[in-house]
Amino acid sequence: QPESMTTHTENDAVPASPPKATVKQWLGLIIMVVPLFMLATDVTALFLAMPSITADLLPVGSQQLWILHIGEFLSAATMITFGLLASRIGARRLLLSAVTVYGLASLVAAFALNPEILIGGRALLGIAAAAFTPAGMILVRRAFRDPKQYNIAFAAYMAAFAGGMAAGPPFGGLILEHFWWGSVFLINVPIAAVLLIGGPFLLERNNADRTVRIDRISVVLSITSILALVYGLQELSAGGFAWLPLLSSSLGLGLLLLFIRRQRTAPHPLLDLGLFRIRTVRVMLLVLCAAMFSMSLVDMLLPQYIQLIRGLSPLEAGLVLLAPAVGSTAGTMLTPLLAGARDKGLAVAGPLALTGLLGAVLLLWLPEASLLGLIVALTLIALVGSPVITLLSQLLIGAVPEEKTGSATALQDVAASLSMASSLALLGAGALALYRTVLTGWAEEHIPESAVETAGESFGASGAVLPQLESSQAEALLKAVAEAFTATLQAGYGAFALGSLLVAAAVVLLTRRRPLG
DSSP states (O other), X not given: OOGGGOOOOSTTOOOOOOOOOOHHHHHHHHHHHHHHHHHHHHHHHHHHXXXXXXXXXXXXXXXXXXXXXXXXXXXXXXXXXXHHHHHHHOHHHHXXXXXXXXXXXXXXXXXXXXXXXXXXXXXXXXXXXXXXXXXXXXXXXHHOOSHHHHHHHHHHHHHHXXXXXXXXXHHHHHHHHHSOTTHHHHTHHHHHHHHHHHHHHHSOOOOOOTTOOOOHHHHHHHHHHHHHHHHHHHHHHHHOSOHHHHHHHXXXXXXXXXXXXXXXXXXXXXXXXXXXXXXXXXXXXXXXXXXXXXXXXHHHHHHHHHHHTTOOOHHHHHHHTHHHHHHHHHHHTTHHXXXXXXXXXXXXXXXXXHHHHHHHHHHXXXXXXXXXXXXXXXXXXXXXXXXXXXXXXHHHHHTSOGGGHHHHHHHHHHHHHHHHHHHHHHHHHHHHHHHHXXXXXXXXXXXXXXXXXXXXXXXXXXXXXXXXXXXXXXXXXXXXXXXXXXXXXXXXXXXXXXXXXXXXXXXXXXXXXXXXX
16 A cells, blocks of 8 residues: 555654543633632721621620731741642642631631630631632643643633632622621532532542651641741731831741741652742742742732722722722633633733823822722722732643642742732831821921820721811811822832833843743
8 A cells, every 4th residue: 555545654644633622611710700709808898898897796805907918928828838738638638628617717707705706807817818729720621631621711710819819808898898797708608519519529539649648747847837938928018117016027037937947858758849840830939939929919009998988988999999890800711712822922912001001191190090990990900900819820830740739839929828918017017107208298287296196097088087077177187197198009000010010121131931721
């Protein structure tokens, strides 16, 4: 038979296409993203619930801080451990265990009779979130082998988290308008039940690897170092310079260095430092940290600005932030378009530069912007910026071997948490100093000096002194506070714009000769 008519041999056979996901696997994704959405809303909805919680449970001293942040502290501290534990006991088993804790902790928090019980419930919710995230990411990567379907599934998974964070204020405002504060937690219980019932049938089978060993010393070092570091940075951002949070941050940094050293010598390291040898991992971590650092300050200031300066109630502020929440979710679902680009560096840098330009617009336009104009600008920033963060995560996780998915997910989440905490501590201190300076400069002479000092202690402290002033003094102080807060938020958007543009330029330079895969 002529050579031209011979059939293909086994050696030159065309590689088989990756299997397409089934309806069962898509349903499994759906029952995972709903609890993830609710986990994310808990973080931001709690800020609106705090006045009601304070009136009901009467937390004292630092208990308010612990109610707000204990979940995020423990989530960041335990994430690396759960990233490896997902491989040892299996991603499905860990995820279902996390959802069980999530449902029970929500019940505890919803019906808490005192601040201590609520803090305990919030702590368990944070631990559940730390276990859920890497386990869910492993299941997504295993279930969706086709690149196009994986891009969509990854975007949907990340959209649930991003959308939940953004939707927390309007969601919380809506619930708190009609129900007691415990409803914010109670609604999680039936959602957890759906995943517990459907998970064993719809999620990928449990793939436990009993050969994985967990170094207990590394676990202790990772948890204590990150907990001390994040706590110290958060305290510095909330209360300014003080020796205790400074010592906590220093202790955390020292323990973190010991943890890294331990990973180099331990026979079974908790975190594979070999991940840092992968160029895409290094570049994406740097870009992710820089992006989170530049945007965290405005995320903290904006809700307060809308309520304190624009005069909106918590529900009205939540409704204002609803459009950016929808924009963030929709933008995240556009990530597959960026993921399909040939030049991944430009796919990251282009939207980053555009968000920087939009931030510059708000820097210049904020004092004159109408409420509608502000909503439009915030929605555009969310729409353009959210797919970039998702693409950074997708490129980072996709660059590591599948068995390292849990560790890579934990690594990026811890890096993002530390970046946000550092931003609030460093940029937050600068923002508060600027606020006090502008407030002092704008305050008229007939306003008591003690009232100006009290109003400058924090961004919302003016409410405590206004009832004690004469009407003309109160009006003048309000005007000074508005000028100071607006100038501070403008500076925040200036830092956001500058940071976004610099990171975009850095991405172009880093990927010009060696494109990302």
